[in-house]
Amino acid sequence: MKGTTPQGAHGEQEAASWVRAMFGRIAPRYDLANHLLSFNIDRLWRARTVSRVRPILERPGARVLDICCGTGDLVLALAQRSGGSGAAAVFGSDFCHPMLVAAGEKIARRGANARLFESDALRLPLADASLDGLTVAFGFRNLANYEAGLREIHRVLRPGGMAAILEFSQPPNAAFAALYNFYSRRLLPRIGGWLTGSPDAYTYLPESVRKFPSPLELAEDMRRAGFRQVRFERLTGGIVALHLGER
Numbered sequence: 544m545k546g547t548t549p550q551g552a553h554g555e556q557e558a559a560s561w562v563r564a565m566f567g568r569i570a571p572r573y574d575l576a577n578h579l580l581s582f583n584i585d586r587l588w589r590a591r592t593v594s595r596v597r598p599i600l601e602r603p604g605a606r607v608l609d610i611c612c613g614t615g616d617l618v619l620a621l622a623q624r625s626g627g628s629g630a631a632a633v634f635g636s637d638f639c640h641p642m643l644v645a646a647g648e649k650i651a652r653r654g655a656n657a658r659l660f661e662s663d664a665l666r667l668p669l670a671d672a673s674l675d676g677l678t679v680a681f682g683f684r685n686l687a688n689y690e691a692g693l694r695e696i697h698r699v700l701r702p703g704g705m706a707a708i709l710e711f712s713q714p715p716n717a718a719f720a721a722l723y724n725f726y727s728r729r730l731l732p733r734i735g736g737w738l739t740g741s742p743d744a745y746t747y748l749p750e751s752v753r754k755f756p757s758p759l760e761l762a763e764d765m766r767r768a769g770f771r772q773v774r775f776e777r778l779t780g781g782i783v784a785l786h787l788g789e790r
């Protein structure tokens with residue numbers, strides 16, 4: 544199971560540094576590129592994630608953390624669903640400072656009730672069993688060690704707590720996969736590179752998706768890490784998969 548392996552990076556430390564620097568470079572244009580390149584469907588994927596963790600958000604006094612939160616779209620969606628009524632405390636974390644700055648500005652602009660902190664997802668500054676819910680959208684694939692990532696997520700969740708992992712995937716239908724691969728490998732690096740000035744980020748994206756475990760494998764890895772009730776659903780023809788599991 545290993546982790547992400549950006550070209551030219553040797554070992555987990557270098558992979559993580561490469562990922563952090565790359566996201567730092569694209570942070571100012573990340574939202575624009577994201578929404579344009581996904582034709583805005585990314586909003587629906589996050590909305591689905593929020594609807595699946597809704598029972599957790601409705602637990603009185605619940606604490607929910609979105610790791611690898613980037614510019615904070617999922618943090619905002621979680622905070623909006625928790626109603627700002629104090630039903631759940633919503634947090635976001637990321638190890639890329641420019642991403643957190645963008646997230647902080649957006650949260651302030653919208654007057655949302657959510658707090659952010661800077662942290663590596665593999666070493667969260669949280670006590671064991673301190674969260675009711677943990678989400679991650681398009682961040683897990685970038686971790687330098689997936690097994691360590693699952694262990695850390697499992698560690699910080701309370702028994703009965705829920706993890707939701709939203710991540711890109713390979714569509715199971717061969718014809719659709721061919722079409723999607725043409726888009727993601729040929730067009731996306733050009734358009735993403737043009738929008739953000741960092742073509743390497745959008746060459747890395749389809750490469751990292753290709754190397755990422757299949758939904759079935761990830762579900763198995765989650766079970767091995769100790770999660771129960773593991774299930775997944777493919778979204779948009781399998782471009783994306785949403786995995787859920789309970790501690």
Ligand SMILES: C[S@@+](CC[C@H](N)C(=O)[O-])C[C@H]1O[C@@H](n2cnc3c(N)ncnc32)[C@H](O)[C@@H]1O
Pocket residue numbers: 559562563566577610611612613614615616617636637638639642662663664665679680681682685686687
């Ligand atoms: C593709 S972005 C996704 C951002 C956001 N979750 C979204 O849905 O748009 C991936 C984010 O994961 C963060 N990230 C990657 N590896 C991380 C790690 N080990 N610890 C914390 N954040 C990490 C990056 O800094 C980046 O902001």
